Amino acid sequence: MIARVRAGDTQAYAELVRAYTGTALRAAAAFGAGADAEDVVQSAFFKAYRALGHFKPGASFRPWLLRIVMNETRNTLRSALRQRSAAGREAALAEAEPLIPESADPAVAALREERRALLLAALDRLSTEQRLAVTYRYLLEMDEAETAQALGWPRGTVKSRLNRALKKLSKLLPPPDGSQPPGSEDKP
Template identity: 75%
Template sequence: MVLILSGVEPKSGRRCIKGVSTREGTLEGGRSVVDEQAVIARVRAGEPEAYAELVRAHTQVALRAAVAFGAGADAEDVVQSAFLKAYQGLGRFREGAAFRPWLLRIVVNETRNTVRSAGRLRALADREALLLGPEPLIPESADPAVAAVREERREQLIAALDELSEEQRQVVAHRYLLELDEAETAEALGWPRGTVKSRLSRALAKLGRSIGATGGEEHE
């Protein structure tokens, strides 16, 4: 999967980014090992091509966020637009802050604008794709009975997520589907950390009750 950022004009007007490919960057423990502050400093100093390092490191999570909030087939376009806006907004980026939650906030806003302008709601297929991840958790050769159980549990989870409020779905998606920590989730959503903690607690309790109730009925 390749997205191209081309013709991005830095504030200096002297140089532009050409052919920046958005591929997943090097990860360590599931997180980027790019020195974000150093990269941002290089871009601000007149080296716009350095931005490609941030693009490569954060493309996968940006795509997951776009899909999670309903971008569907437009996910790549949404992510490309978000990276462009993030690049253009680096002058407003707070020094020392984490780039990942700031970028995801832009991605989510871009996704909402895209969905709103198209008049579409988030598709069930998109949510399923996000929950399953980029690769199947159970190979095709696995025991069909095991696969059937997995499918059943996935449907239960999707149904349970639909019962949450919008705020609860957002905090669950950011903490677990996008794998942000509590502080990053608070920054991405623009909420106090206490709000993140309380809404997450209520969301998980509700999910537990919904899934537990469904499972209990099946085993009676």
């Protein structure tokens, strides 16, 4: 499809945009774009289109595009001189996710939202590199190779940052079953 776009096939470009818009919006929201997510994604697709000549044949398009989305989000946040709080990112993520069906149990929905808030607060306590690794690998559901490609890191760096991030998250988050983490019985 990339070759068709490079050859000037506008229909192929439209197919690429349709195929990757959802993922790009989730990525922009996860990186803190908030209400600017759609603008970030539109700008990222424009920049990707202009840079297709530099895209390596045979490489995976998704990590390449998401790296552009990440950079565009950073640029947007820098130019606005604002940082999103955990609540701002939570709102952006909630907008990017489908609504809970009306048939869902309200208690289950409330518990899911509480867990999401706890996760986002815990993610805020990670280093930037750890948060990026977790976001790409688990929130955007990329494998380690795609994560490494998107972040421009060696695969071993992705593995080590994920390992440290997951250890820290396990200390920050309660177990999913609601029990106390080991060793926390003594603490107030």
